[in-house]
Amino acid sequence: MTNPAATLPQPSRRVLPGFGLSLGFTLTYLGLIVLLPLSAAFLKTAGMSWHDFVAAVASPRVMASYRLSFLASLAAGLVNSFFGLIVAWVLVRYSFPGRRIVDALVDLPFALPTAVAGIALTTIYNKNGWVGQYLEPHGIKVAYTSIGVFVALTFIGVPFVVRTLQPVLLELEPEIEEAAASLGANRWKTLTRVILPELYPALLTGFALAFARALGEYGSVVFISSNMPMHTEITPLVIITKLEQYDYQGATAIATVMLMASFSMLLLINLLQKWSRRYHRI
Amino acid sequence: MAAVIVSSLSAPMPPTAGGAPRATHDPVWVRWTLTAVALVFLGFFLVLPLAAVFTEALWDSQKKAFRFGPYLAALRDPDALAAIKLTLITACIAVPANVIFGVAAAWLIARFQFRGKSLLSTLIDLPFAVSPVISGLIYVLVFGLPGWFGGWLDAHDIKIIFAVPGIVLATTFVTFPFVARELIPLMQAQGADEEYAAITLGANGWQTFWRVTLPNIRWGLLYGVILCNARAMGEFGAVSVVSGHIRGETNTMPLHVEILFNEFNSGGAFAVASLLALLAILTLILKSIIEWRHTRSQRS
Amino acid sequence: MKLRHLLFPIIALTLATGAAAKSTELLNVSYDPTRELYVDFNKAFIAHWKATTGEDLTIKQSHGGSGKQARGVIDGLQADVVTLALAADIDAIYEHGKQLPQDWQKRLPDNSTPYTSTIVFLVRKGNPKGIKDWDDLVKPGVSVITPNPKTSGGARWNYLAAWAYAKHKQGTDQAAQAFVTALYKNVPVLDSGARGSTTTFVQREIGDVAISWENEAMLALKEFGREKFEIIMPSLSILAEPPVAVIDRVAKKKGTTAVATAYLEYLYSDEGQEIAARNFYRPRKPEIAAKYASTFPKLELVTIDGEFGGWAKAQKTHFADGGIFDEIYQNK
Numbered sequence: 027m028t029n030p031a032a033t034l035p036q037p038s039r040r041v042l043p044g045f046g047l048s049l050g051f052t053l054t055y056l057g058l059i060v061l062l063p064l065s066a067a068f069l070k071t072a073g074m075s076w077h078d079f080v081a082a083v084a085s086p087r088v089m090a091s092y093r094l095s096f097l098a099s100l101a102a103g104l105v106n107s108f109f110g111l112i113v114a115w116v117l118v119r120y121s122f123p124g125r126r127i128v129d130a131l132v133d134l135p136f137a138l139p140t141a142v143a144g145i146a147l148t149t150i151y152n153k154n155g156w157v158g159q160y161l162e163p164h165g166i167k168v169a170y171t172s173i174g175v176f177v178a179l180t181f182i183g184v185p186f187v188v189r190t191l192q193p194v195l196l197e198l199e200p201e202i203e204e205a206a207a208s209l210g211a212n213r214w215k216t217l218t219r220v221i222l223p224e225l226y227p228a229l230l231t232g233f234a235l236a237f238a239r240a241l242g243e244y245g246s247v248v249f250i251s252s253n254m255p256m257h258t259e260i261t262p263l264v265i266i267t268k269l270e271q272y273d274y275q276g277a278t279a280i281a282t283v284m285l286m287a288s289f290s291m292l293l294l295i296n297l298l299q300k301w302s303r304r305y306h307r308i
Numbered sequence: 309m310a311a312v313i314v315s316s317l318s319a320p321m322p323p324t325a326g327g328a329p330r331a332t333h334d335p336v337w338v339r340w341t342l343t344a345v346a347l348v349f350l351g352f353f354l355v356l357p358l359a360a361v362f363t364e365a366l367w368d369s370q371k372k373a374f375r376f377g378p379y380l381a382a383l384r385d386p387d388a389l390a391a392i393k394l395t396l397i398t399a400c401i402a403v404p405a406n407v408i409f410g411v412a413a414a415w416l417i418a419r420f421q422f423r424g425k426s427l428l429s430t431l432i433d434l435p436f437a438v439s440p441v442i443s444g445l446i447y448v449l450v451f452g453l454p455g456w457f458g459g460w461l462d463a464h465d466i467k468i469i470f471a472v473p474g475i476v477l478a479t480t481f482v483t484f485p486f487v488a489r490e491l492i493p494l495m496q497a498q499g500a501d502e503e504y505a506a507i508t509l510g511a512n513g514w515q516t517f518w519r520v521t522l523p524n525i526r527w528g529l530l531y532g533v534i535l536c537n538a539r540a541m542g543e544f545g546a547v548s549v550v551s552g553h554i555r556g557e558t559n560t561m562p563l564h565v566e567i568l569f570n571e572f573n574s575g576g577a578f579a580v581a582s583l584l585a586l587l588a589i590l591t592l593i594l595k596s597i598i599e600w601r602h603t604r605s606q607r608s
Numbered sequence: 609m610k611l612r613h614l615l616f617p618i619i620a621l622t623l624a625t626g627a628a629a630k631s632t633e634l635l636n637v638s639y640d641p642t643r644e645l646y647v648d649f650n651k652a653f654i655a656h657w658k659a660t661t662g663e664d665l666t667i668k669q670s671h672g673g674s675g676k677q678a679r680g681v682i683d684g685l686q687a688d689v690v691t692l693a694l695a696a697d698i699d700a701i702y703e704h705g706k707q708l709p710q711d712w713q714k715r716l717p718d719n720s721t722p723y724t725s726t727i728v729f730l731v732r733k734g735n736p737k738g739i740k741d742w743d744d745l746v747k748p749g750v751s752v753i754t755p756n757p758k759t760s761g762g763a764r765w766n767y768l769a770a771w772a773y774a775k776h777k778q779g780t781d782q783a784a785q786a787f788v789t790a791l792y793k794n795v796p797v798l799d800s801g802a803r804g805s806t807t808t809f810v811q812r813e814i815g816d817v818a819i820s821w822e823n824e825a826m827l828a829l830k831e832f833g834r835e836k837f838e839i840i841m842p843s844l845s846i847l848a849e850p851p852v853a854v855i856d857r858v859a860k861k862k863g864t865t866a867v868a869t870a871y872l873e874y875l876y877s878d879e880g881q882e883i884a885a886r887n888f889y890r891p892r893k894p895e896i897a898a899k900y901a902s903t904f905p906k907l908e909l910v911t912i913d914g915e916f917g918g919w920a921k922a923q924k925t926h927f928a929d930g931g932i933f934d935e936i937y938q939n940k
Binding site: 448451452453454455458461462465467469470552553554555556557567569570571572574 | 635640643668669670671672680682683684685686704705801803804806807810811828831832861
């Protein structure tokens with residue numbers, strides 16, 4: 027995540043041409059495709075009375091959906107942080123046959139359409155599926171439960187932690203580890219006292235990214251969840267349901283709450299990345 | 309956010325591990341355990357779903373036989389062909405639009421200092437963090453009949469949502485940051501020295517861009533295009549809200565998968581899904597090739 | 609000279625596109641389980657229209673949950689006709705945007721419902737849980753599949769049928785609410801549409817019984833074989849009336865009012881009724897109904913108007929936000 031160019035002085039705007047053109051085009055395009063439609067959501071919500079707004083975004087059913095979306099995304103983010111760390115470590119530090127293929131495969135959730143992922147996961151984890159048939163006799167139901175939601179969110183979050191950690195792991199100076207080892211630290215100590223602290227900012231960033239992505243996910247979850255109000259209904263589904271009941275204001279109000287959450291997540295991620303950059307320059 | 313998706317081009321590529329053993333190496337049993345844990349995790353979450361798609365598409369579990377005939381028939385169905393065509397059209401518009409935007413935004417952010425740059429940068433990332441459902445909803449609010457421009461559009465007989473333009477717009481929104489986010493760190497890392505030299509030697513802006521900048525960023529650009537395209541062809545949530553589901557007209561491939569699934573035709577659904585999965589695999593292969601070429605061109 | 613060379617293809621092209629635009633196109637926005645019905649019916653109507661007027665006709669279909677489809681039309685989906693699961697969804701199209709008159713339901717015979725259906729139980733072969741009537745659905749350990757009444761028209765009929773049964777048997781609304789609450793306790797998956805629910809029961813093999821449209825249950829039997837599933841008729845059910853209507857705003861603009869109306873009227877013709885019956889919808893016409901009497905068993909049916917005071921009222925009491933269905937889930 028370090029950025030060598032950030033330290034170089036930027037050329038002044040007078041030397042390179044195209045400032046006006048690129049600024050104008052970027053702002054126009056951004057405005058038309060992103061800002062104008064997004065402002066529609068905010069303005070529609072602004073037209074509501076405070077009382078209606080609270081009633082729409084804080085009803086028990088909506089609160090239950092926030093809880094599920096939040097907790098399932100949190101769990102998926104944590105699982106991805108743990109396994110993502112191992113995967114990144116293995117991919118960077120070890121060599122084994124097929125390493126390149128495994129490395130390429132990590133990006134699958136970016137490339138595979140979420141709806142396809144949804145039906146595939148449901149097929150695997152329902153009671154007759156490849157994995158489901160072994161879990162069901164032990165009383166573990168995955169498809170059509172909140173565990174299913176968690177599985178889908180874990181799937182879509184796999185690449186984030188791995189991809190944020192890989193470059194940081196690559197840049198870790200072997201000298202530090204060697205120094206720690208020569209000073210008598212055992213491997214475990216070196217790992218927990220020297221290596222892990224170096225990884226924390228990137229790990230946090232990766233977690234935040236996976237979490238943010240999971241909060242909004244829809245396509246894969248609707249297939250594997252049982253979509254029960256109060257139990258297995260994620261917030262994006264509540265928005266769709268409101269829309270199908272012609273409750274445009276309610277849908278938009280909940281969308282606005284989610285937008286605020288996404289925006290805060292983005293700001294947090296930017297701060298984390300800045301922190302991680304500073305951290306590594308020391 | 310996308311900086312991660314894009315991850316690796318601006319960062320050094322992983323060298324093939326191995327080489328001389330270091331004093332800092334993990335014990336063998338640790339290596340094997342960690343490798344096994346990593347592979348089992350990826351196996352469960354990534355390989356299994358992919359394998360399930362192809363198995364369900366090609367294997368008839370009741371007859372215990374392959375079903376190539378029905379597989380091809382599902383793909384040759386007129387509605388499936390229409391969905392494939394619409395998906396291609398959508399990608400053909402959304403991807404170039406985002407490429408032009410991505411290049412302009414990268415030029416702006418990587419080459420100039422101005423006030424509000426970091427805010428602009430965050431706004432470019434925004435569509436990543438927005439739920440696809442909301443991306444669809446906001447276009448309904450703007451272009452739907454009761455929406456801002458609905459009445460005017462209707463009076464002039466211009467169809468946006470529930471027609472191709474709406475699907476293209478929603479797709480463009482969802483794939484908005486991919487190219488820009490790929491190019492910005494790459495151009496920042498490369499610095500402006502070469503462009504600066506070209507300008508002082510008397511080249512004009514466009515010449516500098518075509519002869520200096522573009523060759524330098526071509527791999528990054530291609531990489532962004534491929535990721536952008538994969539997402540454009542696979543988008544479900546946003547497109548589902550603005551599609552209208554008119555058969556043979558406004559169904560994209562992911563929506564067609566859902567429809568077939570709902571018609572008791574899970575074989576057909578998985579057949580179309582397998583096409584999308586193939587596309588995903590192709591994306592990963594192309595991506596690996598580009599990374600490899602990029603590393604080579606950097607080394608030389 | 610050069611100009612003339614250019615002109616000819618341009619004129620030809622204009623004529624060609626003009627001719628292409630002349631071939632009329634209808635869009636029928638419908639709910640989930642009617643896909644097969646309208647595939648058959650469209651073929652028949654296109655032939656009939658060609659024979660009577662000489663005009664070529666293309667009919668496009670769009671299917672989804674009834675509420676979702678109505679939402680599409682409200683947002684500007686250019687539907688010439690809608691054929692939805694219940695009157696409340698077409699009422700919503702009137703309320704949000706006045707795209708058709710308020711009394712749309714009086715424009716065609718039989719409350720604008722050319723065919724009816726009812727709500728039945730689909731169980732696995734041999735009926736392993738011994739399900740005979742609504743009472744068996746609230747027993748502990750019985751897993752019931754039904755879609756989400758918030759989004760699915762069929763699910764609302766299911767819910768109201770259960771309510772009507774309990775009310776008839778026990779007399780009070782409180783008892784009925786307790787019964788329906790117990791019923792939804794046994795529901796493991798709430799799909800957003802009737803078809804999704806059938807798929808869950810039939811293909812995913814979840815649940816012991818699916819509460820389903822009669823036509824949907826019969827179709828599942830036809831598609832997957834009688835050796836796998838059985839239909840159980842409850843002692844009492846509801847007369848489900850899926851209505852049809854021309855969307856005036858769209859039809860006027862496209863100039864398709866005549867053909868759209870003819871399309872819907874043809875549903876009441878002998879051929880239309882036959883096609884409906886063959887696709888397991890109960891025909892309105894007595895002669896056709898008599899012919900298919902063996903397909904559709906007789907059972908006691910209550911009506912939405914008689915039992916619940918019409919859709920507007922039922923919708924508000926039971927399914928609106930803060931209604932009884934929300935209460936059921938919040939207390940679960």
